[in-house]
Amino acid sequence: MKPETASTGSPQPVALFADLRQIRTLLTGLFILGSIYALYFSRDFILPVILAFLLALMLTPIVRFLRRRGIPEPLSATLLVVISVTLIFGTGYFLSGPVIDLANNASSIGYRLTERLAELRHPFDRLMQISAEVQRVTQSTQEPGVQRVVMAQPGILSQAASNVLSAGTTAAITFVLSLFLMASGSMFYEKIVQSFARMSEKKRALRIVYDVEREISHYLLTVALINGGLGLAIGLGLWAIGMPNPAVWGVAAALLNFLPYIGAALTIILVTIISLITFPSFAFALVAPAYVLACDIIEGQFVTPVVVGRRLEINAVSIFIAVAFWSWLWGIIGALIAVPLLVVIKVFCDHFDSLRHIGNFLAAQQSHDSEEVAEEAK
Structure with missing residues (x-):
């Protein structure tokens, strides 16, 4: 007589399907881990490519608008890339002096901020003393024959040169690739259409691609303009209040606003620190961060939801x-x-x-x- 499991035949397919599900789950996990590994170690190549696609998507509505006005896509794309490069590097050069001064005066800024907040520091003095004593005891219990090994780090100049070279390479790849993407026009759409056999599939693929591009382009361009307007409003307001280097904080607010919630909080913290060490009165020192907070609330709760949707x-x-x-x-x-x-x-x-x-x-x-x-x- 055959076994009962063989006559029914149900346990074997169930076990087989369970094994297949486990294998698929395992392969999916390995694929995700491999993708993260690849993104991390190939960031020098992938990052400028993604930046180029985002920049091309953001400027595509302008290229389309100029094409309807009779300006060919290669010319309009070149013009937009030149304007973008001039604007970015011009702003960076204009703000390099104040930013370098802030970096050089970081220690004095910290010291002056500590003085202003001295009355709030007393509850934490005992905790700092305990931490210092623990560190001293830890160092004293080290064996006398054991030497501490410290890895030699590259010099500041070599690190700066390496960072500048990497940033320059990334910027060059980003702008050149975005130029080619915008100047190519509908070439990519033609390639997508040619990838399908039936006409219904061609139409559906083309409709999806156009919808995705239109929505993403509208979002990126609109958000970039809104952030630029926010930075301009914050910079002008801080200039009227009397904050030093208002242009720096305006540009910082525009860039950091690409980080919802986090960027606004960082901007308010930075403005609060500079305001506390600039103005002698605590009450007047809170005017600048309060103004930045009001601008962020208006932008986040009214402007962006209405304009972007x-x-x-x-x-x-x-x-x-x-x-x-x-x-x-x-x-x-x-x-x-x-x-x-x-x-x-x-x-x-x-x-x-x-x-x-x-x-x-x-x-x-x-x-x-x-x-x-x-x-x-x-």
């Missing part, structure tokens, strides 16, 4: 995770492009039924179905 808003949890991940992976540049990359992923996922649940997870607003499920669960 709430459909492209990302929930705060996803933003914090993305900023932490990309800043760990690619540093400050990764942190600045974290939210634009999230928007790109969300828009792309919203156009595919199989990926729509990812776009819904990234969205700031609950969908109608999720609200009904939440009400039923209650």
